[in-house]
Amino acid sequence: MVPHLVTALTGPINELEQRVLDSTPAIERWFRLEWMEHTPPFYSSADIRNAGFKLAPVDTNLYPRGWNHLTHEMLPLAVQAAQAAIEKICPEARNLLVIPENHSRNTFYLANVAQLVRIFHMAGLNVRVGSIDPAIKSPKKIELPNGDTVCLEPVVRSKRRLGLKHFDPCTILLNTDLSAGVPGILEELYEQYLLPPLHAGWPMRRKSNHLHSYEEVSKRFGKLLGIDPWLINPMYAKVGEVNFGSGDGVDVLTSHADALLTRIRRKYKEYGINEKPFVVVKSDNGRSEMGVVTVRDAKEIEALARKHKPRSGAAKSPAERLELIVQEGVLTKERVHDGVAEPVVYMMDRYVVxxxxRVHADRNPDEDLKIPGASFVPLAFSESAHLPQPGAKPGASAPNRFYMYGVIGRLAMVAASYELEATNPDAEIYE
Structure with missing residues (x-):
């Protein structure tokens, strides 16, 4: 399905699409050389925004959920990528243990787990699901609305290994972003592969590190194509800690938002863009209760501070201190079924699968769509994930547009590989 694009077919995004299509051999060689030097994350997903004048990833997930939204036609790609990924890490792998989030009542999430089990089973592995939830004390079989079944089993930890009763895996796949902290049961596993590594979780990961890496990647890729990297890169600023209760850091947040809005206005003027610039304020270390807040004027920060200031007499807590970033807001001009939409690209190893x-009928083009009420419509990657159609009119070909999504998604994946290398606490061991 190709969404309705409000932008004209002669808009800047189509010029970018044409540049990408004309440079396909150079682009694929560039990615090939990157993967000779860097290790891609085991799996990842990227939320992408198409503003008509720019196409950029706005969020990159290293513990992607939502695999259940991939269609059966996409599964062969995922299975082949899973085989390639496992073969690189542990060619003799036989058993794989999937560690899910600790919310066993969420059947939508568990449908995602069932899909992961299916993918790796078809890739040739014995796959079981091990829960680190203390409430799971014996195997618990859960029937899902779509007809799938997931069996959660309590994990068993020995001195150096993690597994299940009578099940000893060589590889452990985390599908939890560890936002609640790293459980001790996952630490110091010396004889097993833990994927992704613990430093990819939110206790250590920061979005600002990823955005810094992506900025570097976009500059190099922009030079390759002879384009302004801004066309594929959302600008950002790291704010640091903000305490809405005491007011500490609010002035810094306001200053960064104002400066970033000024930079965006300059770019809009340079490209003759008549849209109203905006930024988004969000947590640097994962999602917080604050969510993603759209700011069109730095003066709105004052209202944001009042909204999130604890009520008088409320107990003080460390949660009041938030690590925040300000990121350039990227409009989405895509529509599916009359709802505002943004493409989400799923990757495993170095492949788009x-x-x-993500569609939300009640949101505006400058707002976050990752909230309750969103629906999901599969991308038609099954038609042609990596086979663009040379000569097709820009903006009119689904394979060409999806190839663009895949290029941007893979750029985010390259940035994630840089990010994980830079934040690896054991990196000095290998130097």
Missing amino acids: GGFY
Whole structure:
């Protein structure tokens, strides 16, 4: 399905699409050389925004959920990528243990786990699901609305290994972003592969590190194509800690938002863009209760501070201190079923394996769509994930547009590989 694009077919995004299509051999060689030097994350997903004048990733997930939204037609790609990924890490692998989030009642999430089990089973592995939830004390079989079944089993930890009763895996796949902290049971596993590594979780990961890496990647890729990197890169600023209760850091947040809005206005003027610039304020270390807040004027920060200031007499807590970033807001001019939409690209190892549109009928083009009420429409990657159609009119070809999504998604994946290398606490061991 190709969404309705409000932008004209002669808009800047189509010029960018044409430049990408004309440079396909150079682009694929560039990615090939990158993967000779860097290790891609085991799996990842990227939320992408198409503003008509720029196409950029706005969020990159290293513990992607939502695999259940991939269609059956996409599964062969995912299975082949899973085989390639496992073969690189542990060629003799036989058993794989999947560690999910600790919310066993969420059947939508568990449908995602069932899909991961299916993918790796078809890739040739014995796959079981091990829960680190203390409430799971014996195997618990859960029937899902779509007809799938997930069996959660309590994990068993020995001195150096993690597994299940009578099940000893060589590889452990985390599908939890560790936002609640790293459980001790996952630490110091010396004889097993833990994927992704613990430093990819939110206790250590920061979005600002990823955005810094992506900025570097976009500059190099922009030079390759002879384009302004801004066309594929959302600008950002790291704010640091903000305490809305005491007011500490609010002035810094306001200053960064104002400066970034000024930079965006300059770019809009340079390209003759008549849209109203905006930025988004969000947590640097994962999602917080604050969510993603759209700011169109730095003066709105004052209202944001009042909204999130604890009520008088409320107990003080460390949660009041938030690590925040300000990121350039990227409009989405895509529509599916009359709802605002953004493509989400799924990747495993170095391959694009599928994706979907996140659609929200009640949101505006400058707002976050990752909230309750969103629906999901599969991308037609099955038609042609990596086979663009030379000569097709820009903006009119689904394979060409999806190839663009895949290029941007893979750029985010390259940035994630840089990010993980830079933040690896054991990196000095290998130097």
